[in-house]
Amino acid sequence: MPAQEGKLWSIDVTGALGDEWNRLLKAYKDRDDSSIRQALDEMKRKAIKLQLDPGELIAKCSQWVRVLELESDRHSDDGFHDCLLKSRRLSDTMDLMETKVKELYEANREAVIERKAKLQQIDHYIAEHLSDNISLVDIADYLFLNPSYLSRYFKLETGMNFTDYVHRYKMKIACHLLKSKQDNIELVAFKLGYVERTYFSKIFKK
Structure with a gap:
């Protein structure tokens, strides 16, 4: 049994989920909500199906979320990363990842709307x-x-x-x-x- 577990957990997380992560990152930059959800669903499905190494998966998810935090020009959420490190099941890890990505996306979307509104105010002032x-x-x-x-x-x-x-x-x-x-x-x-x-x-x- 230990040998079987070693075989299952020898799968590289980046190799297993790298394509989905790249799609997610592109969708995030393009503000494509539908594609973000699809990429997250596929990442979650594959992670559970392949029984990826929990420690490696957690570390990679934490790294990927930090990339999105930088992309959104937001400070790293240490509370989230601490909680992620304490997750024990693959499903919990991926649920946390999904929740955080959606939270960052919504915050980023609202910030974009606010910035556009500000530019509209500036254009209005110039016009007047x-x-x-x-x-x-x-x-x-x-x-x-x-x-x-x-x-x-x-x-x-x-x-x-x-x-x-x-x-x-x-x-x-x-x-x-x-x-x-x-x-x-x-x-x-x-x-x-x-x-x-x-x-x-x-x-x-x-």
Whole structure:
């Protein structure tokens, strides 16, 4: 019997569940709830069917959850990992893994919704102040945020600094106004808060 157990538990966890984990990670990044559930179900089914080594499985699940915590920009949940280490049955280990992944997914989804809402507020402010020279401090005051935090947030969310974002927003409107041919370049520049036509043209070309 011990020899049989050794044979069963000699299966490498990464080799047995690696494909499912890669699918889960991709689905997590793509925010594909259905594929996340499918990958988790398959991982759980295979882990129990193959009777994977409990200690190796727990260590690997803990490692994988830490990857998702980093992916979600969240601190490691030591309480969860301690609880995971104390699990004694394969089904319990996989249930804990499933619960944590879903918890992280929901928290990440809510954070994404919140960030999108914040960008929508910023776009609304710019639209309402097109003729103004809008600064980062103006937006920070509008959103009741620290300017330094807002600057970091903006770079993270949009890949550009705030000034470039405002210019790009205004240039999209400039394209629409110029195509309509209702206003000349000087008037379009003035409407969008650019006093000098040469500076407006420089930003537009850029």
